[in-house]
Amino acid sequence: MTTVSPNLALYLSIAIYAIAAGLVFLSLLTRRETLQRFATAAVMGGFVTHTIWIGTICSTTHHPPLTNLPEAASFLAWLLVVVELGLLFRYKVQAAAFFVYPLVVILLATAAIVSEPFAPPTPEQSSKIFIGHLLLTLIGIAALLIGLAFGALYQMQDRAMKAKKRGALYDWIPNLRVLDLVSYRSMVLGFAVYSAGILAGVLYAYNRHGALTSFSAKELGALVAWVAFAAILQSHLSGTFRTKKTAGVALVAFLAIVVSIFGIDRG
Amino acid sequence: MTLTLIGVNHRTAPVELRERLSISKGSEADVLRPLCSNGGIRGSAVISTCNRVEIVVSSESDNIIEPVVELLAERAGREPESIEKHLYVLRHRDAIRHMFRVASGLDSMVIGEPQIGGQVRDSYQIAKNLDTLDSTLYALYEQTLHVAKRVRTETGIGEHAVSIPFAAVELAKKIFGELSGLRALLVGAGEMGELTAEHLKGNGLDSIVVANRAFDKAVELAGRFGGTAAAFDTVGEQLAQADIVIVSTAAPNYTVTAEQVSAAMNERRRGDIFLIDLSVPRNIDPAIADIEGAYLYNIDDLSEVAEANKAKRLEKAGQADRIIEKEVDAFLKRLATQDAVPTIVELQRRLEDIRQAELEKCLRRMGPVTAEQRQAIEALTTGIINKVAHYPIIRLRESASAPHEGETIRETIRKIFGLR
Secondary structure (H helix, E strand, O other), X not given: XXXXXXXXXXXXXXXXXHHHHHHHHHHHHHOOHHHHHHHHHHHHHHHHHHHHHHHHHHHHHOOOOOOOHHHHHHHHHHHHHHHHHHHHHHHOOOOOHHHHHHHHHHHHHHHHHHOOEOOOOOOOOOOHHHHHHHHHHHHHHHHHHHHHHHHHHXXXXXXXXXXXXXXXXXXXXXXXXXXXXXXXXXXXXXXXHHHHHHHHHXXXXXXXXXXXXXXOHHHHHHHHHHHHHHHHHHHHHHOOOOOHHHHHHHHHHHHHHHHHHHOOOOO | OEEEEEEEEOOOOOHHXXXXXXXXXXXXXXXXXXXXXXXXXXXXXXXXXXXXXXXXXXXXXXOOHHHHHHHHHHHHOOOHHHHHOOOEEEEHHHHHHHHHHHHHOOOOOOOOOOHHHHHHHHXXXXXXXXXXXXXXXXXXXXXXXHHHHHHHHHHOOOOOOOOHHHHHHHHHHHHHOOOOOOEEEEEOOOHHHHHHHHHHHHOOOOEEEEEEOOHHHHHHHHHHXXXXXXXXXXXXXXXXXXXXXXXXXXXXXXXXXXXXXXHHHHHHOOOOEEEEEOOOOOOEOHHHHHOOOEEEEEHHHHHHHHHHHHHHHHHHHHHHHHHHHHHHHHHHHHHHHHHHHHHHHHHHHHHHHHHHHHHHHHHHHHOOOOHHHHHHHHHHHHHHHHHHHHHHHHHHHHHHHOHHHHHHHHHHHHHHOOOO
């Protein structure tokens, strides 16, 4: 059996993203905006090697990079970078990088450390419903995480403006309307796709095991995350998303997502 | 060519003297033409704003201060001695640095203010139209405008608002982004309120509703802003439609209450509201700050924002000065090279004249030659003069960056080769 030996592209990606994350935090300390431009350039470089790594998985295993934790973590990190770069160029929101870059480094480092064997798809894993479940869930998670990052920025800026005290990121965070728009749209899109992904998973489980769920950590995490994200969306609709309660629910959603990701291929 | 800048500004001269020295639009020719008719002065330009009157001249000698001071004193109706103590005279490097700093807003009363850039551009245009710029002043102005643009882009020195109305605009943009499509409610007719509304309108705000106890005044103000007037007792109802509320009245109690804003927020369902209280005593209930989606700033809060931004601009000024110092060095080098060019061209022409004359003499003595032979002789003689000119030209170029040494070398080479 071939093993996932984290190749040069993966190590390079981790190193480059780590440099980018270091640069954005350094820019916070030195207040030098130039460092953020270097960080963006670094992330673009990291994205190239990251794409090579994703391509390597696909060409080696002949299936999408979804079937175990290293693959899914790498793919999720890749999606996050795609969305982050897209939003960066569209809205010039550098501040989201403070959340997204470290998360990307953690996900890729997880892929390198776990180093599970490649999982050639079993016949049941080759089913379209299963692949659809994994793909939709990961895309949904990426959009929801971006929504959480922008929501966190919104809360920070809202509090800074209310308290009339400028936080460290004040100048680099865009206006509240953009933050609200990006956060809300990412949440709506992410929630819809994530729900479809979970539904596909339930269908797959029912077809395969004759039960809707096996109450594994992964499944419970996904369920808690779904409920938490639904609550956050509801708070957006009712106009109460600025509250501390919503911030707490967002934290729960994030932790539940982490549990569900780490539960991939582990029951 | 030497550059000299002579002038007064808000730090060196009182307003009484500045207004006497000021050169009004359309009368620049009365100053620049007489200066350019002075033998030593090759070009001149003037920058005259409410904070400064400066004359920059390009000359062959350093001895041009007296006529400039006399001209300024004559215009001010004073004796030259009485204005001298207020004047600063900056030579070459200092003059260039000063021009760059002025155009970048670093020498302004409010650091980083953008108007001065346009005023320097106007002064360039006027001198250009009057044909009082020589090549050195042309180059100086072009470079000055380039440096000012670079400083503003790279440091963002003018980005932070340093006045109360601009601070309000900056905060509104931090909440709503673009102001187009927004609606403001101006309550009262206080001067600061009017000014703030004017700035918001200038930054894209769509509509303004003015409510005032004296309805006539509300109608007059609304007319000025292209908005509508509303009765003072409808303020509560107007809040539900307003994105920005500016209150500036002399009322001794709260004109906008927390209950009114809460009701307005419920009616709106979504969307933030930015309330600006410019009144003393305060006219907006401070409890409004606790309502979700309501951002309340009073006059002290806005002053603090403006003060914090001033400190930021000072920080950026240091960064700007470092850029300017590098630009001054580069420009001096360019000017010096420009000074060396006439000597280099003249030297090449002189040697070519010698070559041509000697070649003619030689060919006459030799009698008929074939085309190939003539070509060979041409190549030989051209090669010789190029070799002779090579080191002097290299030295002229190398010494260009050191003004005094460059002048000595240019003089020596001109003497040795008998150049004019």
